[in-house]
Amino acid sequence: MTKPDPARRSETSRRAVLTAAFDLLQEMPYPQLSIERIAARAGVGKQTIYRWWPSKAAVLLDAFLLLSESAEGAPPELPDTGDLDADLRLVLRATVAELNDPRLEQPMRALATEVAHDAALADAYHERLDGPLKEAKRQRLRSAQDAGQLAEHLDLDLAVDLIWGPVLNRWLQRSGPLTDEYVDRLVATALGGMRP
Structure with a gap:
C-alpha cells in the first residue's frame, strides 16, 4: 500500500479553497463572504486557510492567479502577428x-x-x-x-x-x-x- 502524498493533498486542498471562494461569490455579495464559509465549502478547516492566506482578499487574489496560470507556467504574452x-x-x-x-x-x-x-x-x-x-x-x-x-x-x-x-x-x-x-x-x- 502506498502512503498518501502530503504535497498532493495540500495542492488539492489549496485548489478546493480557491474554487470555493470563487463559487461562493456567485451566490453572495463579497461582504458576506467569510473564511468560515470558504472553509466549509472547500471541506477544510479554517486554520488551513489561515496558514496559507492572511485574509479572504488574499484567497481571492490567488483564485485569480489560478485562473490566469498557463499550462506551462510561462509568463503571459500578447499576440505579435506584426499587425x-x-x-x-x-x-x-x-x-x-x-x-x-x-x-x-x-x-x-x-x-x-x-x-x-x-x-x-x-x-x-x-x-x-x-x-x-x-x-x-x-x-x-x-x-x-x-x-x-x-x-x-x-x-x-x-x-x-x-x-x-x-x-x-x-x-x-x-x-x-x-x-x-x-x-x-x-x-x-x-x-x-x-x-x-
Whole structure:
C-alpha cells in the first residue's frame, strides 16, 4: 500500500479553497463572504486557510492567479502577428469579454476594492498578477516600436496606461458600455497619437 502524498493533498486542498471562494461569490455579495464559509465549502478547516492566506482578499487574489496560470507556467504574452492594430483589438476585446463575464464581475470588483484599500494586497497584486501582464503589454509595444510602428521615444509605460486604462476606468465606474466597437475606437484613437 502506498502512503498518501502530503504535497498532493495540500495542492488539492489549496485548489478546493480557491474554487470555493470563487463559487461562493456567485451566490453572495463579497461582504458576506467569510473564511468560515470558504472553509466549509472547500471541506477544510479554517486554520488551513489561515496558514496559507492572511485574509479572504488574499484567497481571492490567488483564485485569480489560478485562473490566469498557463499550462506551462510561462509568463503571459500578447499576440505579435506584426499587425499592432489587430493584435491590440484582439487582446482588448478579450479583456472586455472577461470584464463583461457575469461569473467574473463580482470577484473582480471585490478584488479591485480590496486592492484600493489594502497596501500589502496591492503590492502582492502588482507583483504577482498586474506586473507580469503589464510587462507583456510593454513587450508587445516595444516590438511594434522596434518595427517602426510606434514613435521611437514613446514612453511605453504611459502607452500601456493610455491603451488599457480607459477600458478599466469605464468598467470600474460603470460609465458606459464595453463593446467591441468601443475597443476599435479606443485603439484607433490611442495609436493615432503614438505613431511615428
